[in-house]
Amino acid sequence: MSNFVRVAKTTEIADPGRLLLEVEERIVVLLRVGGEYFCLDDVCTHDGGPLSDGRLDDHALACPRHGAKFDIRTGKALTMPATVDTAAHEVKVEGDDILVRMCEPGELARRSAAPVAKTPAAIAPAVSVVEESQNPMPVQSPTMTAISGNQAGGVQSLSEDLVREELKKVIDPELFVNIVDLGLIYNVDLLPANEGKTNCKIDMTMTSPMCPAGPQMIANSKQVLGQLTGMGEVEVKIVLDPPWTPDKMTQEARDQLGIF
Ligand code: FES
Numbered sequence: 001m002s003n004f005v006r007v008a009k010t011t012e013i014a015d016p017g018r019l020l021l022e023v024e025e026r027i028v029v030l031l032r033v034g035g036e037y038f039c040l041d042d043v044c045t046h047d048g049g050p051l052s053d054g055r056l057d058d059h060a061l062a063c064p065r066h067g068a069k070f071d072i073r074t075g076k077a078l079t080m081p082a083t084v085d086t087a088a089h090e091v092k093v094e095g096d097d098i099l100v101r102m103c104e105p106g107e108l109a110r111r112s113a114a115p116v117a118k119t120p121a122a123i124a125p126a127v128s129v130v131e132e133s134q135n136p137m138p139v140q141s142p143t144m145t146a147i148s149g150n151q152a153g154g155v156q157s158l159s160e161d162l163v164r165e166e167l168k169k170v171i172d173p174e175l176f177v178n179i180v181d182l183g184l185i186y187n188v189d190l191l192p193a194n195e196g197k198t199n200c201k202i203d204m205t206m207t208s209p210m211c212p213a214g215p216q217m218i219a220n221s222k223q224v225l226g227q228l229t230g231m232g233e234v235e236v237k238i239v240l241d242p243p244w245t246p247d248k249m250t251q252e253a254r255d256q257l258g259i260f
Contacts, residue, residue: 004092004099007039011096020052024102028089031056031072037091038072039100045077045084046174066174067208074109080207080246081174083257085109158198158230160188166228167202170220173213177256179221182207183248186239197232200225204236205244214238 005023007030013019019030020042027042029052040061042052049065056062060069060078068082075088088108090101167185168178179185187203202221206214218236225234249257 002102004101006097007100008098009096010098023100037098039089039091040072040075041087043086044068044082045086046082067210075105076109158190158228163188163200166224167221169224170217173216177253179217181250181253193232197230199232201235203239205239207244209240
């Protein structure tokens with residue numbers, strides 16, 4: 001087990017605030033919130049993105065790249081696309097010194113003891129301050145609508161089941177699981193259209209508001225549905241309310257992602 005090392009002075013970090021530090025050759029982000037201190041590896045386990053500029057909401061720190069959230073108390077991965085915990089480290093305060101003990105991923109969660117320390121007062125620092133940031137990153141709530149036409153003729157009875165089955169051909173490029181089993185399809189409406197065709201309106205959500213794969217999944221959905229005989233216009237609307245949560249996944253998706 002590693003030992004506590006002094007990483008900063010309490011006067012060097014605002015409340016709320018954060019410091020980016022190098023501790024024992026690892027880059028970590030030290031956070032101060034309401035007089036409490038937390039420390040995490042500055043690494044998102046989804047694709048290695050830095051967490052230090054992420055938005056903090058209560059105890060959930062969101063990765064700026066694709067929006068995965070981590071509990072700053074334990075490092076636990078809270079939301080997709082991250083499925084693996086990041087490392088959270090033990091923090092304590094002695095005098096005006098902040099000390100950190102480096103831990104392995106999951107170690108703090110297993111101990112169930114909160115890795116926090118209340119503010120109080122110096123020791124030689126064994127670390128270097130890389131950068132300071134106090135402003136959480138805002139999260140956008142995108143709304144995207146796309147409509148495509150399909151002039152393919154023919155007579156076919158389109159059903160919601162058929163549409164959902166067809167949408168299983170659309171794969172989330174971040175997770176490599178189809179969008180139906182991920183629980184991203186909230187609603188399917190089929191409406192009579194001209195010339196015996198059927199228009200289709202889809203309400204689709206994202207695993208995170210900042211998911212960059214949205215336009216690609218919309219385009220792919222329109223493409224596969226547009227190939228169905230009798231399909232008219234296909235509209236795909238992105239909805240973020242209610243927000244997607246992992247419990248919307250089917251067991252097949254959970255198996256593919258290794259979530260038990
Ligand atoms: S790198 Fe963090 S969510 Fe993708």
